[in-house]
Amino acid sequence: MREPLFILCPGGSFSSIVCAVIGQHPQAFGLSEVHLFVQETIGGLLDLDTPFFGRAGASSGLKRAVAELVFGAQTRDTIDAAERWLQERRKMTGGQLFRELCDLAGDRMIVDKSPTNPKRERIEAIYREFPNAKFLHLSRHPRPTCRSRHRANASGRHRGVADTDYEAMWLDRHHNITEFSSRLDPAQFMFLQGEWFLEFPEIALPQICEWLELSTTPEAIAQMMKPELSPFAVLGPDNAKYGNNPGFIENPHLRIGKTRPETIDGPLEWVTERDAYFSDQTRGLAYQLGYDT
Amino acid sequence: MIPTNDLDHILGGANNAETGPRNASSTISSVTAMSWVDGAVLATLQRTDVLTGGVTSELTRLDPKGHRRASLMLNAAPDTTDQAIAYALVGQNGPCLLHLSGADLLALTPEAAPLAGIINGLGLSRIDLLAQSTDWCAVYGATSGGTPVLYGTSGATPVELPLDTLALSDTRQLNNIQIIGDTLYAAVIDPIAGFDVYHCTLGNGSAAFELVLTKGARRFAINAAVSGMMPCEQGLLIGTAALANPSHPVGDWGPELLLITQSGSWDLIAGQPRFAPEGLLLPASSQMPGMGQNGNAAIRGMARHGTSVVIAVQEFSGSSHEDRRTVALDLSDYSGAVRLYLSSDLEDWKQIPHRLPSDIGAVSSLCMTQDSIFVGHEGLGPDVVPVHVVALAD
Numbered sequence: 059m060r061e062p063l064f065i066l067c068p069g070g071s072f073s074s075i076v077c078a079v080i081g082q083h084p085q086a087f088g089l090s091e092v093h094l095f096v097q098e099t100i101g102g103l104l105d106l107d108t109p110f111f112g113r114a115g116a117s118s119g120l121k122r123a124v125a126e127l128v129f130g131a132q133t134r135d136t137i138d139a140a141e142r143w144l145q146e147r148r149k150m151t152g153g154q155l156f157r158e159l160c161d162l163a164g165d166r167m168i169v170d171k172s173p174t175n176p177k178r179e180r181i182e183a184i185y186r187e188f189p190n191a192k193f194l195h196l197s198r199h200p201r202p203t204c205r206s207r208h209r210a211n212a213s214g215r216h217r218g219v220a221d222t223d224y225e226a227m228w229l230d231r232h233h234n235i236t237e238f239s240s241r242l243d244p245a246q247f248m249f250l251q252g253e254w255f256l257e258f259p260e261i262a263l264p265q266i267c268e269w270l271e272l273s274t275t276p277e278a279i280a281q282m283m284k285p286e287l288s289p290f291a292v293l294g295p296d297n298a299k300y301g302n303n304p305g306f307i308e309n310p311h312l313r314i315g316k317t318r319p320e321t322i323d324g325p326l327e328w329v330t331e332r333d334a335y336f337s338d339q340t341r342g343l344a345y346q347l348g349y350d351t
Numbered sequence: 352m353i354p355t356n357d358l359d360h361i362l363g364g365a366n367n368a369e370t371g372p373r374n375a376s377s378t379i380s381s382v383t384a385m386s387w388v389d390g391a392v393l394a395t396l397q398r399t400d401v402l403t404g405g406v407t408s409e410l411t412r413l414d415p416k417g418h419r420r421a422s423l424m425l426n427a428a429p430d431t432t433d434q435a436i437a438y439a440l441v442g443q444n445g446p447c448l449l450h451l452s453g454a455d456l457l458a459l460t461p462e463a464a465p466l467a468g469i470i471n472g473l474g475l476s477r478i479d480l481l482a483q484s485t486d487w488c489a490v491y492g493a494t495s496g497g498t499p500v501l502y503g504t505s506g507a508t509p510v511e512l513p514l515d516t517l518a519l520s521d522t523r524q525l526n527n528i529q530i531i532g533d534t535l536y537a538a539v540i541d542p543i544a545g546f547d548v549y550h551c552t553l554g555n556g557s558a559a560f561e562l563v564l565t566k567g568a569r570r571f572a573i574n575a576a577v578s579g580m581m582p583c584e585q586g587l588l589i590g591t592a593a594l595a596n597p598s599h600p601v602g603d604w605g606p607e608l609l610l611i612t613q614s615g616s617w618d619l620i621a622g623q624p625r626f627a628p629e630g631l632l633l634p635a636s637s638q639m640p641g642m643g644q645n646g647n648a649a650i651r652g653m654a655r656h657g658t659s660v661v662i663a664v665q666e667f668s669g670s671s672h673e674d675r676r677t678v679a680l681d682l683s684d685y686s687g688a689v690r691l692y693l694s695s696d697l698e699d700w701k702q703i704p705h706r707l708p709s710d711i712g713a714v715s716s717l718c719m720t721q722d723s724i725f726v727g728h729e730g731l732g733p734d735v736v737p738v739h740v741v742a743l744a745d
Binding site: 250254258266269347350 | 545645
């Protein structure tokens with residue numbers, strides 16, 4: 059089994075496209091959002107996936123991943139089979155099941171980018187289970203990250219999020235990741251600024267492959283440039299429709315180029331009741347991650 | 352020329368720079384430079400009385416154990432006797448030496464005298480930085496009107512170098528210059544985006560700065576400042592500092608050691624592996640930031656002897672700053688415990704054990720000899736010679 063790669067970042071940080079790109083490497087397999095470290099057991103995650111009182115669709119990504127890896131395709135029938143397969147493993151921990159997925163992937167490196175991972179206790183759980191895994195800290199400027207989360211909220215995908223929570227979430231997640239990184243073996247951890255990756259993928263990708271000990275042949279790199287071919291770049295069957303970022307599914311192509319200029323200064327446009335600005339802590343961490351404007 | 356050993360007897364190790372009672376705690380003494388000359392270490396000291404603002408300079412000759420053997424007050428307008436003693440202290444085999452004292456450059460060797468005269472003739476209100484090589488000298492200071500200026504000269508008419516490329520501002524300040532051959536390197540502190548290092552070719556009529564390293568060598572604000580630069584056999588060694596402690600420090604703030612090679616490319620000697628436009632950067636020494644120790648520290652001093660290089664890593668001991676835009680650009684905040692590392696090839700490093708006090712004060716200069724490392728730092732008192740000697744073990 060090849061050790062997995064965990065992409066750590068808050069939601070809205072280009073993780074879907076980066077995961078799909080790396081996952082398209084012939085020696086890798088990029089997962090959908092499996093959220094395997096959210097609950098203690100697989101049963102807990104499956105039970106969470108209920109309408110009204112739970113998080114509907116919480117296990118869609120996992121079902122799609124199992125359908126793909128175990129049953130070779132994503133159809134209504136294989137999603138049902140995946141659910142049964144998962145029900146048989148209700149007592150397993152997320153880590154145990156993740157290991158089984160890695161075994162199923164064979165020589166391919168499993169790549170996980172579940173945005174639920176960068177909570178402190180979940181990072182610890184991942185590290186306990188996979189002490190030799192690789193970790194990629196992915197970042198995006200705090201303003202578009204928060205704006206993206208705010209839009210998702212406004213469109214009804216997230217509920218009960220206060221205006222100030224977006225910034226707090228960006229700060230908390232990146233803080234957790236940077237703190238975690240200082241404990242790791244240097245070969246295990248790398249930082250990637252999402253904007254730089256999107257502007258210069260031809261420079262970044264060979265380096266990422268070199269770090270991950272994946273082939274750097276032009277053929278492999280060319281395959282990585284086609285994230286739209288990921289099995290999770292499209293909607294799933296009706297019984298597991300999403301399980302990945304809807305924005306990525308709408309437009310799964312690698313759009314190479316400079317991202318829109320953003321600023322650390324200026325009022326937060328998603329806070330409507332008063333003038334609000336990024337806190338000194340957010341600014342300090344943003345500077346640390348290379349966002350000086 | 353008076354033999355230097357005789358001078359030790361004449362000056363007798365007495366402090367001839369200070370007379371009369373002084374409040375010891377009001378004077379900060381700092382070693383500004385040290386060099387190994389004729390079997391002894393020659394140190395220049397600057398003593399600042401924080402109550403009066405008065406600054407005096409001193410040339411001191413230390414024996415291999417660090418004991419002061421002779422001292423000479425350095426005057427801005429030395430008479431012929433003072434000059435002769437200074438020249439004698441430096442010795443006939445000494446390098447071409449200039450010493451910065453307030454707004455004046457003092458020549459410590461006869462060869463340096465014409466250069467000092469030319470630069471002093473510019474009439475600068477102050478000189479903040481001085482760099483010198485065998486053939487070239489550069490000074491950064493301000494005109495009488497307070498405008499920052501940078502001059503380079505090889506003994507002919509000084510050439511003013513254009514600073515507009517450096518985009519200096521309240522938060523971006525030129526804090527380090529160094530010359531290798533005819534190339535001038537200039538490091539700009541930037542606590543928000545990370546330091547920049549530029550270079551330009553002196554003697555070129557249209558000298559213009561070009562970027563060599565930018566955004567803290569792509570480690571951004573964690574590499575806020577270049578805290579030390581030293582020419583070495585392989586190129587220009589650069590030590591970094593995060594500069595001040597944010598209220599919520601996260602991650603690894605350890606300083607890095609970088610090398611700008613003679614071909615103009617650069618390499619990571621010790622530091623954080625990272626993706627970069629130049630390719631995947633892994634530390635050539637396999638040492639992580641801070642030479643493997645997490646924490647906010649700076650590479651404060653560097654010295655070499657033959658092919659050996661020694662660096663001093665010093666911990667931050669200042670107060671926290673909420674907003675990095677208002678960070679005081681004061682490397683003196685790195686005045687905590689010191690670790691010394693030695694290498695002969697920049698790849699294998701070993702830590703040198705020592706008994707330096709943990710509150711030694713900011714390391715301001717290092718000098719390496721065959722057997723020992725002289726650690727010059729800041730100290731309190733009008734008469735102290737703040738130098739510790741650390742023996743190099745086998």
